[in-house]
Amino acid sequence: VTWAYVLAAALVLVAVVFVARPFLREPSPLSDRLDEPGSEERRRLELAEERDRSLAALKELEFDHRTGKVSDEDYRAQVGPLRRRAAEALRALEPREGSQRDHGSPDARRLS
Amino acid sequence: MAALGRAALLLALGLILYALVAGSFAAWRRRRRLALSAQNALLAAFPATLVAAIVLWVALGRRDLTLRYVAAHTSRDLPLGYALAGFWSGQEGSLLLWLLILTAYAALAVWLNRRTRELIAWVVPVLGLVATFFAFMLCFVSSPFDVAPAPADGAGMVPSLQNPYMLAHPPLLYLGYVGLTIPYAFAMGALLSRRTDERWIVATRRWTLAAWTFLGVGQLLGAHWAYVEIGWGGYYAWDPVENAALMPWLAATAFLHSVMIQEKRGMLKVWNVVLVTLAFCLSLFGTFLTRSGVINSIHSFSQSPIGGWFLGAIVVFVLLSVTLIYLRLPLLRARTKLESLVSREATFLYNNLLLVALCLTILWGVVYPLLSEAVRGETRSVSKPYYDFFLHTFGLPLLLLMGLGPLVAWRRASLRSLGRTFLVPLAAAVVTGGVLLALGFGSSWPGLLAYTFSAFVAASIVLEFARGRAATGSVVRLVRRNRRRYGGYVVHAAVVLLALGIAGSSAYQTQRESVLKPGQALTAAGYTLTYRSSAATRGPNYTGFRAAVDVSRGGSHVTTLHPGMNDYAIEGPSNEVSIYHDPRSLGDVFTSAQAVKGGSIDLKVFVKPLINLIWVAGLVFVAGSLIALWPDAVEERRLADRYAAAPA
Numbered sequence: 003v004t005w006a007y008v009l010a011a012a013l014v015l016v017a018v019v020f021v022a023r024p025f026l027r028e029p030s031p032l033s034d035r036l037d038e039p040g041s042e043e044r045r046r047l048e049l050a051e052e053r054d055r056s057l058a059a060l061k062e063l064e065f066d067h068r069t070g071k072v073s074d075e076d077y078r079a080q081v082g083p084l085r086r087r088a089a090e091a092l093r094a095l096e097p098r099e100g101s102q103r104d105h106g107s108p109d110a111r112r113l114s
Numbered sequence: 115m116a117a118l119g120r121a122a123l124l125l126a127l128g129l130i131l132y133a134l135v136a137g138s139f140a141a142w143r144r145r146r147r148l149a150l151s152a153q154n155a156l157l158a159a160f161p162a163t164l165v166a167a168i169v170l171w172v173a174l175g176r177r178d179l180t181l182r183y184v185a186a187h188t189s190r191d192l193p194l195g196y197a198l199a200g201f202w203s204g205q206e207g208s209l210l211l212w213l214l215i216l217t218a219y220a221a222l223a224v225w226l227n228r229r230t231r232e233l234i235a236w237v238v239p240v241l242g243l244v245a246t247f248f249a250f251m252l253c254f255v256s257s258p259f260d261v262a263p264a265p266a267d268g269a270g271m272v273p274s275l276q277n278p279y280m281l282a283h284p285p286l287l288y289l290g291y292v293g294l295t296i297p298y299a300f301a302m303g304a305l306l307s308r309r310t311d312e313r314w315i316v317a318t319r320r321w322t323l324a325a326w327t328f329l330g331v332g333q334l335l336g337a338h339w340a341y342v343e344i345g346w347g348g349y350y351a352w353d354p355v356e357n358a359a360l361m362p363w364l365a366a367t368a369f370l371h372s373v374m375i376q377e378k379r380g381m382l383k384v385w386n387v388v389l390v391t392l393a394f395c396l397s398l399f400g401t402f403l404t405r406s407g408v409i410n411s412i413h414s415f416s417q418s419p420i421g422g423w424f425l426g427a428i429v430v431f432v433l434l435s436v437t438l439i440y441l442r443l444p445l446l447r448a449r450t451k452l453e454s455l456v457s458r459e460a461t462f463l464y465n466n467l468l469l470v471a472l473c474l475t476i477l478w479g480v481v482y483p484l485l486s487e488a489v490r491g492e493t494r495s496v497s498k499p500y501y502d503f504f505l506h507t508f509g510l511p512l513l514l515l516m517g518l519g520p521l522v523a524w525r526r527a528s529l530r531s532l533g534r535t536f537l538v539p540l541a542a543a544v545v546t547g548g549v550l551l552a553l554g555f556g557s558s559w560p561g562l563l564a565y566t567f568s569a570f571v572a573a574s575i576v577l578e579f580a581r582g583r584a585a586t587g588s589v590v591r592l593v594r595r596n597r598r599r600y601g602g603y604v605v606h607a608a609v610v611l612l613a614l615g616i617a618g619s620s621a622y623q624t625q626r627e628s629v630l631k632p633g634q635a636l637t638a639a640g641y642t643l644t645y646r647s648s649a650a651t652r653g654p655n656y657t658g659f660r661a662a663v664d665v666s667r668g669g670s671h672v673t674t675l676h677p678g679m680n681d682y683a684i685e686g687p688s689n690e691v692s693i694y695h696d697p698r699s700l701g702d703v704f705t706s707a708q709a710v711k712g713g714s715i716d717l718k719v720f721v722k723p724l725i726n727l728i729w730v731a732g733l734v735f736v737a738g739s740l741i742a743l744w745p746d747a748v749e750e751r752r753l754a755d756r757y758a759a760a761p762a
Contacts, residue, residue, distance in 0.1 A: 010121030013165065017129060017158045024150035036144040038232050038307075047311050050756045055378060062378075062524060069581035072523045073531040080525060 049095045056088035116181055119169035119259040123210075126162040126217065127249035129155040134242030141235040141306070149235040153224050156238055159245065160217040167214045170207065170258050174200050179264035183207060189270035189684050191655040196276050202284040203275055205405045205420065206258035211285065212401065213248040215292040219321075220245065223296050227317050230757075237303035244295050247427045256420050270655075273680065273688030279339035286332035287359055291397040293325025294362055297369075298394035298435075301387045305438045310383060310445040315373055316753055320743055322373075322390075326366040327739040333359050334732040345689030345706040347625065347720040349728070352501040354409045354480045358400030361480075364473040365393035368466045374598075375459045378524065383446040384439065385466070391435040392470075396477075398428050408484060454526035461519040465512060472508040476501065506560045510567060513613055516606050517571035520578050535577075542573035561621025568610045568617075575603050575610070593741060601742025608738055611731035618701065618724025627718045629710055639721035641703055642666045648678075648713065656680040658690065661707045661715050665694055672696075677707040677717070700726045 019026075039047070063080055066072040072080075137152030139145070170183070174197050179185040187200040187207070201207045220241040227234045252258070297318035304314035336356065341349040350356055369389040375382045403409060406421035439446075452460060479496040486494040521535040546569035547562065555562050582592040582600070593600040624639035635644040646662040660678035664671060675692035682688060694703040701723035707715040 006118035010118055013162060014125055017125060017162065020158050021151050021155045023154055024147040028147060034146050036146040036149055036231060036235055051312055054752060054756060055380060059378065066523050068585045071535055073528055076528050076531055
């Protein structure tokens, strides 16, 4: 029983050190604030999701058209609005992501 | 040993409680170091729980009968494998398994998502809340480390549990049950942090799919276990314990489909959080059903130490989730609408409604006898006809939808394009139905419809692959291009095999029973079974007998089967069935026998066409799930790009 208590005490000690580690590593940090996205970042994410959704839908539509699941008429009726939505999302994203990537992104070039 | 186990569990409870309290405070007050500390506590809870689990395994292996749990579930002559499997054969061990898997999953989920700090900060306390419940139960209500003076021998393990499936079936089910906690925790974390974008879905895609796969495979293994072990000739009896696993699986199936609509169209956000909550609460309810004793009687439930706690926890989780969803409704509004009732997303919606309807009718079938006994004091049971009715009512349209969905385009589909894509599957269904009707399969309309709809679905899947291959040049390229879609089609193929197997083995089975003397025979569905003799048998912890039954067809000897009984020294008698798998019909000749005075046997025979397709379906199901689960490098890059600028 004694060795069990010694082992249990060792486990507790290791656990306490591990749990306290963030405080031991940074006793007095410059900032202890947990980041959260501002309204600008949330909007960027929304647009990025919209962009990905529209591009995926376009890809799917083209594939379905090639495999004969979507008729020429349906394809023509759907491809325009989808391209517009994707282009709008890309345009809205570009000023936000301008610092991160080239304005003439492959997606934008493909839709222009 | 027991002291170490108890200490490890207390340590795990302390860590988890810290993760809950400190994690909640840190997420609320935006404290970075405290949030990291809470994450570390959750990470450390796993090794602490693992120590407790190892202690129990060692005690089971050594048959340390001073532990009440070990004495109640093993005996000295129980083979080692089954003694170790005793871990999950009782209430306390099962709760420990829940906690062990939950802390392992939680640690993995926290570690994998450590960069998404803002979301994970809220996920940690939710996981902490679920884990606190189980750790508390293990420490103070139902401990596997209670000690008592050792009896001369243990109570042993129920004979039907002494089967190799005991080693795999319960852990797989628990991997599934517990796995549903992760998407639930992320969904609640997203609501708490007001991050109702797709990040929680992206983070939990594979968790949901993996949990769903484990639950599916676990159920199939359980069905096979019941088939080969119990001896009643079936594999699914709509037993509450079986339904306990089926319900969360159905809810998770609905979620897996509806979440695709959120990803592709930004719709059904509320529905998705409701479904993931339903799946999680049903997994808790499943554990409650199997472990509280409520199934035997409402009275045994009130005597069970865990029944009330579980019911209370389920009520708390439902109330908290519903309140949170209600408070966040404005954030969950969809910006797009369903464009047409004839579209892929509409078929997904119909599929969801049918799945949830089936799930809820099963839930009512499970709950009604309990309510009846609790409220009126009347013992009622909901039996097979109730479940069969709803399986036919909701299951057959679901099967048909599985074929229709892939043929319909997203957003909207014109009648002309539908006519073109439906032509081949429709022809396959009409021809199959007509031929089967002519062959006399009209004796069971549900069976005939299941076969006909299966032909439709199978043709639509083949057509999808053929068209995709023509467009991309190879099946491998096609599958690589969209693993989730084509993995999903493979899973659909598994469901077709399952439907064929279930329809064949239930709607068209033949059953015979007769008391036979040596030399006498009975016939069933073209097979002649002749009883030859009986012989005694002996195993490590049982004695018994095996009958020799010759099986012939068209005058030719096919095989000799050996059904019989085992009589376990401590645990009692058990049926030992003997089965011939017919490679031509993919069906079985299933036999069980009981000894009757004077060397006679009571022989029961079932001829079950196509039943082996059910087990093949399991393999195909795993293959499809693995295809869908396999990482997609292009997709990973796209998501990394999307979340690149999000706060770390």
